[in-house]
Structures are given as C-alpha cells and as structure tokens.
Amino acid sequence: MGFEPPQHLVRALGETCGDADAADWLERLPALTAEALSAEGNEVTLDRVVAPGGRSSLVLLVTRADGSAAVLKIAPPGAAPAQERAALAHWNGWGAVELLAPAAPDAGLLLERLHHEVSLRSLPEAKALLEAAGTVRRLWVEPPAGHPFETVAERTARRTGPMRASAESDPTLGPLVASALEARDELVAHSPELLLLHGNFRQSKVLSGDRAPWLAVGPEPLVGERAYDLARLVRDRVEDLIASPGGAATARRRVRKLADSLEVDQARLRGWTLFRAVESGSRALSVGRRQDGEMALEFAGWL
Secondary structure, X not given: OOOOOOHHHHHXXXXXXXXXXXXXXXXXXXXXXXXXXXXXXXXXXXXXXOOOOOOOOEEEEEEEOOOOEEEEEEOXXXXXXXXXXXXXXXXXXXXXXXXXOOOOHHHOEEEEOOEEEEEHHHOOHHHHHHHHHHHHHHHOEOOOOOOOOOEHHHHHHHHHHHHHHHHHHOHHHHHHXXXXXXXXXXXXXXXXXXXXXXXXXXXXXXXXXXXXXXXEOOOOOEEEOHHHHHHHHHOOOHHHHHHOOOHHHHHHHHHHHHHHHOOOOHHHHHHHHHHHHHHHHHHXXXXXXXXXXXXXXXXXXXX
C-alpha cells in the first residue's frame, strides 16, 4: 500500500519517539496499514487518510463490510494503543468514541466515525468549556479490576527528570520548574480519589458525533484524581489568552469556574495546572518548539 503519511505525524513522531524509532515505524507503516485493513474483525476498505491528522497515530477513514462508516487508527507502540483500547472498551461509548471491534492489539483501533473536522474549538469559549465539562464528567468512572493503567504519580514521576534537566540547561526556568515540582510532590503525597482519566483532555479532543453531540477521542488513560485531568483543559486556547490584556485574570478565573462546576478542589486544580503547563512548556523548548514552550511557561507564571 503506497501513501505518504501526513507530515504533521512525521514531525511529531520525531519529537516523541526519536528520529530512529520514528523512521523505523514509518517505514513499516504501509505494511502495518494493509494488515490492519484486512485483520479479522476489521475487514474494511480505505476511503482516505485524514490530514493533518493526529500527532501520535495514522487516522484512516474506512468503510465496513456492511457499508457503515468507521475510522481505523494505527499508532506506534510508544503511543500505548493497547491502553487506549482498554479505556475505550471500559467506557463503552459513554462520553467517548465507541470501539467497534475487539481486534488483535496490532490490528489498529476500529472506531465509530465522528465529524473529525468539528471539535469544541469551533464553539465560543464559554460554550466550549461548558460542553467540555459535561463530557469529561462522564469519563470519570471506577477503573476496571486488574487494569493496565499507570497512576498519575507514576506518569508525572517520569517527567520530573527532563524538567530538572531543562532548568539546569536554562537557569531562567529554575524558579518555575522548582514551583511545579514542589506542587507535584505535595499533590501526589495524598490523592483523594482513583478514577479512570482521559489523560490528555482538551477541547480539540472532543468531536461532534451523531450518536451523541460531543464525544472524547485520543485518550492517554491513567488513574488518579479529576483535578489532573482538568489541568490541561484550563490551558486551552492559550494563544488567545496570551494575546489578551486580561489573559492572566481569565486563566485564574477558569481555574475557579472549572473547579466549582465539577466540584474539584481549587487548590489542587491550580497545582496540577501549574505542573502540567511547566512540564509541557519545558518539553516544547527542548525539542525546538519555542513559541509553544514560551506560551505555556508564560501561562504558568500567571498561576
């Protein structure tokens, strides 16, 4: 099968997997795609590749044998597709895209077709945040027994080393990184709950559907407290906040409104928002995405 993977995906994989691993997976991608299209339980025909698509997977619009539309998502091992499959199976379409076939782990994820071109970012900000809150609330359920998901403490622990390294290479990051790490240490010392979380929840991860108005996609599932899941949503549309003279006040107001509307402790939401913004900003700087990094760190400084 001959096709060119979207450049958006190629660039992102180079950042997250490393150039050598990304090149190896991309070289095997045509064969992996052909296998996934014909895998038992999938049996679909390709309509087209979605471009620009995602940052961690190839997304294909496909048609099933019965003529119904679907999506086939193919991701490298580093994106943990087996864990995404487990989370989607557990949600069973409640607040999230529906998993259509329990195919083999290496056969991709066959999902219901949503309107990929329409996300919550197409709505005015206030309406988007309201719909986002209603959607993410549905995802916060008890994890399945014997689940494979890591905890918030485990995931964030893996990210503290690169943050410290960034501060060492750029001393101007030192105070923010120190504050973020201190906040994390206090937060993981006692987690008030252990729920299944989306892990990467934001407006662009909520798409319009036919079965329900809005459904979440692209989870990076883990278990822990709701405040961690909300923290990325607080930073949504950061470019608009940076351009606004009242951006800092708006950011702090978002923390209060989301915490109140979803009954989450405001201090814990602020702490996780700080940690996730500094972690994201320092990581973006380390791979050369200076504008993204600087915006995330400026946002963190407002908190």
